[in-house]
Amino acid sequence: MDERDDRHVSIHATHPVVGSELTFGSVTDKISAIVLKRKTPLGWFIGFAISFVLFQLLLLTITKLLFEGIGLWGVNIPVGWGLDILNFVWWIGIGHAGTLISAILLLLRQKWRTSINRFAEAMTLFAVAQAGMFPVMHLGRPWLMYWLFPYPNTMGVWPQFRSPLMWDVFAVSTYATVSAMFWFVGLIPDFATLRDRANSKIFRVIYGMLSMGWRGSARHWHRYEMAYLLLAGLATPLVLSVHTIVSFDFAVGIIPGWHATIFPPYFVAGAIYAGFAMVLLLTIPLRKVYGLQSFITMRHMHNMAKVMLATGLIVVYGYMIEAFFGWYSGNQYERFMIWNRMHGPYAPYYWALILCNGITPQLLWFKKIRANLLVLWLISFVVSIGMWLERFVIVVTSLHRDYLPSSWGFYQPSAWDWSMFIGTIGFFLALLFLFIRFLPMISIFEMRTILPEAEVEAE
Amino acid sequence: MKQTKPKLYGVMAQFDSPSTLVAAAKETYAAGYRRINGYSPFPIEELSEAIGFTRTSLPLIVLLGGIVGGVGGFFMQYWMEVIDYPTNVGGKPFNSWPAFIPITFECTVLVAAFAAVLGMLALNKLPQPYHPVFNAPNFALATRDSFFLVIESNDPKFDHDEAMKFLKSLEARDVCDVEL
Numbered sequence: 001m002d003e004r005d006d007r008h009v010s011i012h013a014t015h016p017v018v019g020s021e022l023t024f025g026s027v028t029d030k031i032s033a034i035v036l037k038r039k040t041p042l043g044w045f046i047g048f049a050i051s052f053v054l055f056q057l058l059l060l061t062i063t064k065l066l067f068e069g070i071g072l073w074g075v076n077i078p079v080g081w082g083l084d085i086l087n088f089v090w091w092i093g094i095g096h097a098g099t100l101i102s103a104i105l106l107l108l109r110q111k112w113r114t115s116i117n118r119f120a121e122a123m124t125l126f127a128v129a130q131a132g133m134f135p136v137m138h139l140g141r142p143w144l145m146y147w148l149f150p151y152p153n154t155m156g157v158w159p160q161f162r163s164p165l166m167w168d169v170f171a172v173s174t175y176a177t178v179s180a181m182f183w184f185v186g187l188i189p190d191f192a193t194l195r196d197r198a199n200s201k202i203f204r205v206i207y208g209m210l211s212m213g214w215r216g217s218a219r220h221w222h223r224y225e226m227a228y229l230l231l232a233g234l235a236t237p238l239v240l241s242v243h244t245i246v247s248f249d250f251a252v253g254i255i256p257g258w259h260a261t262i263f264p265p266y267f268v269a270g271a272i273y274a275g276f277a278m279v280l281l282l283t284i285p286l287r288k289v290y291g292l293q294s295f296i297t298m299r300h301m302h303n304m305a306k307v308m309l310a311t312g313l314i315v316v317y318g319y320m321i322e323a324f325f326g327w328y329s330g331n332q333y334e335r336f337m338i339w340n341r342m343h344g345p346y347a348p349y350y351w352a353l354i355l356c357n358g359i360t361p362q363l364l365w366f367k368k369i370r371a372n373l374l375v376l377w378l379i380s381f382v383v384s385i386g387m388w389l390e391r392f393v394i395v396v397t398s399l400h401r402d403y404l405p406s407s408w409g410f411y412q413p414s415a416w417d418w419s420m421f422i423g424t425i426g427f428f429l430a431l432l433f434l435f436i437r438f439l440p441m442i443s444i445f446e447m448r449t450i451l452p453e454a455e456v457e458a459e
Numbered sequence: 460m461k462q463t464k465p466k467l468y469g470v471m472a473q474f475d476s477p478s479t480l481v482a483a484a485k486e487t488y489a490a491g492y493r494r495i496n497g498y499s500p501f502p503i504e505e506l507s508e509a510i511g512f513t514r515t516s517l518p519l520i521v522l523l524g525g526i527v528g529g530v531g532g533f534f535m536q537y538w539m540e541v542i543d544y545p546t547n548v549g550g551k552p553f554n555s556w557p558a559f560i561p562i563t564f565e566c567t568v569l570v571a572a573f574a575a576v577l578g579m580l581a582l583n584k585l586p587q588p589y590h591p592v593f594n595a596p597n598f599a600l601a602t603r604d605s606f607f608l609v610i611e612s613n614d615p616k617f618d619h620d621e622a623m624k625f626l627k628s629l630e631a632r633d634v635c636d637v638e639l
Contacts, residue, residue, distance in 0.1 A: 028500070028603045028604065158543065160548060161539070161559055162555055162558040170562045174565040174569045178569065178572045181576045189501075189602070193500075209588075213589070213590060214602075215590055216601045217497070218503070218507045219496060220583045221502040221503070221507065222502070222513075223515050223579050223583055224579060224583070230521050234568050234575070237568070245561055448501040449501045449502065453476065453477075456477050456503060457478045
């Protein structure tokens with residue numbers, strides 16, 4: 001027991017949550033300088049330019065799509081969902097880590113969340129924006145998307161509320177709204193900090209307006225903390241509900257391989273898994289470029305890697321249970337679906353998925369691997385691909401061969417499927433580049449609260 | 460000293476650490492001042508206790524928001540699917556309430572979250588672009604590393620010279636007037 005305690009202490013000593021040299025002043029100056037004073041690194045311009053070009057690819061694809069219809073993509077009956085819905089699920093899954101870090105870890109009083117929550121929330125918001133585009137474009141007539149909302153109309157009809165697709169509309173739009181509010185509320189005190197540090201008048205006015213006249217009054221802070229805590233409490237069940245409802249899009253259908261009770265927990269775990277992979281994918285280079293090692297320490301890397309490992313194991317459990325269900329159901333269609341996944345035309349995707357999501361992350365059991373940032377980055381990259389493959393396997397293999405062999409088909413994404421996907425990656429990165437340039441990517445006021453000098457000594 | 464209409468917002472003391480601010484706030488409260496406020500770069504739980512501000516109606520507002528959202532969300536669906544335009548979907552009853560739960564839940568969270576954010580801003584009277592404390596010379600540091608305590612001039616016990624003297628007796632780095 002003693003030995004264990006010693007080890008515990010040493011891990012905390014060698015990997016503190018925050019660098020010991022930091023003070024209120026230096027935390028404030030370092031983070032706000034990235035926005036206000038430091039010269040924008042050349043890499044920023046290059047990265048932003050590339051992602052902006054890719055964003056143009058998205059606009060081009062959407063324009064062509066509006067002219068030609070969704071036949072532009074490779075989707076056709078029986079595979080009507082294809083890359084489009086797959087990418088929707090992939091992006092929305094990535095978004096989940098942000099809310100997990102900012103809300104759930106807040107409720108669990110995990111101090112280490114503080115230096116990554118702002119960034120992860122921004123990532124959530126931008127990922128949800130990408131996700132939302134796919135089902136809307138998939139409608140065929142996206143300019144009529146407002147038909148999805150219940151509004152009094154001349155046709156006198158209402159949406160069909162018994163459909164999971166309607167639940168999706170409410171879940172995703174609520175999620176986007178609440179995430180945006182959570183993010184903005186977190187930013188208010190930092191806007192005030194930027195307002196008071198800005199040198200140029202224009203920035204002072206803009207940040208001043210955004211800060212809404214925040215002045216750090218004790219009464220304000222009290223209500224603010226209450227609001228933040230309540231929002232975290234609301235966002236926690238919300239984030240679980242969103243991917244649950246996304247999984248209902250599948251699970252409520254009667255397609256073999258979709259109609260399974262494992263889907264909601266399996267999807268939620270997968271979402272957190274993919275989200276943490278994306279957070280690592282982005283923070284590892286970012287912390288190096290901007291020299292944020294004393295804010296985002298090795299402790300964060302270890303913790304995120306461990307969350308990834310844990311959720312990855314849940315996902316692997318999901319794969320095993322899926323296969324087990326297929327066999328145990330005794331249903332010939334379910335059994336065929338599993339057999340077809342493993343041996344059919346899309347078998348390479350399935351086995352690549354097992355390799356990416358099941359086997360590779362097992363490396364994270366080793367402390368040495370978690371401490372090697374390059375390897376950790378590569379594993380995160382592999383996991384991101386794995387989660388994309390997972391959705392491919394779920395969407396495509398179940399649809400392309402269902403009950404009647406006469407209605408079987410084969411799906412191949414067209415070049416426009418890919419350009420749309422790559423375009424959203426560009427849009428996502430472009431938004432992130434703008435975010436790290438114009439907003440504090442680490443929550444300044446929350447960093448102050450975890451410094452040792454923030455402790456109020458009792459007399 | 461017979462000012463009927465105070466031209467001052469109050470007097471302000473500046474501190475270097477959260478501990479000294481909290482200690483000073485406690486002393487000020489104990490000295491009988493009630494219209495006092497602290498300003499800090501980050502939330503300090505002990506500070507709002509020290510100035511006697513511990514209750515807020517925000518949780519109640521959020522609860523009401525949640526109830527309105529939940530009840531509204533459910534009956535929106537009920538009214539549309541049962542009363543206004545009943546449709547037979549797969550032979551399910553018109554009031555197939557289990558299928559209405561996901562949207563009911565989302566509406567609950569949505570309205571409660573709006574209540575939390577807008578309620579917080581409204582109770583804090585934000586946005587408020589101008590406030591007298593911004594006139595104080597070092598107040599820009601309230602968003603960096605400085606801590607402030609203000610005795611407001613509308614405090615029943617407020618007397619300019621006495622309040623000034625009192626704040627100077629605390630461990631303040633600096634004491635100044637805040638003009639209205």
